[in-house]
Amino acid sequence: MHKTLVVARKETKELMRTKSTMLIGLAFAFFFSLVYSLAVIKGKDSASAISLDSSVFYLSAMVGLFIAYMSTGQIFLREKADRVIETLMCAPVNLRQIWLGKVLGVTVAAYSLSFLTALMIIVISSILSSSLLLPTTAILVHVLLVIPTLIAAFAGLLGFVQFCLGMRESRILNFVIFAPLFAGLSGAGYVMGDSSAISWIQVGILFGISALLLAVTAYLTRRLSRERIVTTIT
Numbered sequence: 001m002h003k004t005l006v007v008a009r010k011e012t013k014e015l016m017r018t019k020s021t022m023l024i025g026l027a028f029a030f031f032f033s034l035v036y037s038l039a040v041i042k043g044k045d046s047a048s049a050i051s052l053d054s055s056v057f058y059l060s061a062m063v064g065l066f067i068a069y070m071s072t073g074q075i076f077l078r079e080k081a082d083r084v085i086e087t088l089m090c091a092p093v094n095l096r097q098i099w100l101g102k103v104l105g106v107t108v109a110a111y112s113l114s115f116l117t118a119l120m121i122i123v124i125s126s127i128l129s130s131s132l133l134l135p136t137t138a139i140l141v142h143v144l145l146v147i148p149t150l151i152a153a154f155a156g157l158l159g160f161v162q163f164c165l166g167m168r169e170s171r172i173l174n175f176v177i178f179a180p181l182f183a184g185l186s187g188a189g190y191v192m193g194d195s196s197a198i199s200w201i202q203v204g205i206l207f208g209i210s211a212l213l214l215a216v217t218a219y220l221t222r223r224l225s226r227e228r229i230v231t232t233i234t
Contacts, residue, residue, distance in 0.1 A: 003093045007101025008108070011075050015109040018074065022113075025067045029117040032059055037124040040133070052125055053139045053198045056118045060143055061206075064114035064151045071106045072155050076162035080229075095224040099159055106155040111148045118143045138200045146207045153214035160217050163229055 015021065036055040093101075118135075126133045135143075158177065 004097045004101045004104070007093065007098055008104035011102050011105025012108045015071050015074065015105060021067070021070050021074065021109075024070070025063070025113045026116075028066060029063050029113055029120065032062070033117055033120040033124055037121055037128055040121075040125040041129045052121070052133050053135050055125075056121050056135050056139050057142055057198045057202075059121060060114045060118040060147050061150060063117040064110045064147050065154055067110035067113050068106050068151050068155045069158070071109055072102075072158040072162065075102050075105065076159050080162070095163075095226065095229075096218075096221045099156070099163065099221050099224070100218070102159055103152055103156045106159075107148055107152045110151045110155070114147050114151065115143065136198075138203050139198060142198070142203045142206070146203055146210065149207060149214065150210040153210040153217065156214055156217040160220060160224075163224055 036059050040051045040055055042051075122133060122135065161177075
């Protein structure tokens with residue numbers, strides 16, 4: 001576990017120092033927080049809490065997945081392209097520990113901006129409505145527990161794919177995985193943002209799917225081999 005945390009700290013520091021990713025993430029988070037906050041205050045007072053819940057639910061997930069998508073490309077694909085992964089594989093750490101450490105690094109960076117997004121929606125909505133708007137308990141659990149699990153599952157899947165496939169195939173498959181998921185969350189957020197309440201059932205289903213995906217991907221990492229990763233470096 002100590003070796004995994006060493007890898008995770010390394011990746012987190014590198015991602016946090018990547019100004020382009022962080023600035024894009026902050027700009028993305030602020031813009032959509034403002035857009036969703038404006039949608040929140042358009043509703044009646046009785047519907048504001050529902051709209052706020054939906055906005056936090058969808059947008060925090062969107063930002064987390066977007067940053068995770070950008071980050072995995074940096075710490076998986078770029079390290080393969082620069083052959084840094086070869087040096088890392090020579091260290092006294094196995095492939096599962098490398099994979100998990102990288103996933104944790106991505107999760108920390110992406111979740112930081114996701115949490116900030118949720119906070120900005122609440123603050124901006126409260127300022128614009130001149131009253132304190134707070135999400136329900138289910139949404140708080142979603143932000144604190146479900147979102148980091150979702151990000152870890154998504155980053156873990158992309159990282160596993162990038163380890164197993166060649167550079168070109170990885171980029172194509174990553175986009176195929178990311179685009180429908182991101183578009184679906186974005187569309188659902190706009191459609192349901194002002195009219196549908198988020199229940200414990202929705203939060204529980206998303207958590208269950210995320211945890212299952214993470215567990216399955218972690219199990220599949222047993223099939224990783226140094227030889228296969230080296231042969232995919234071109």
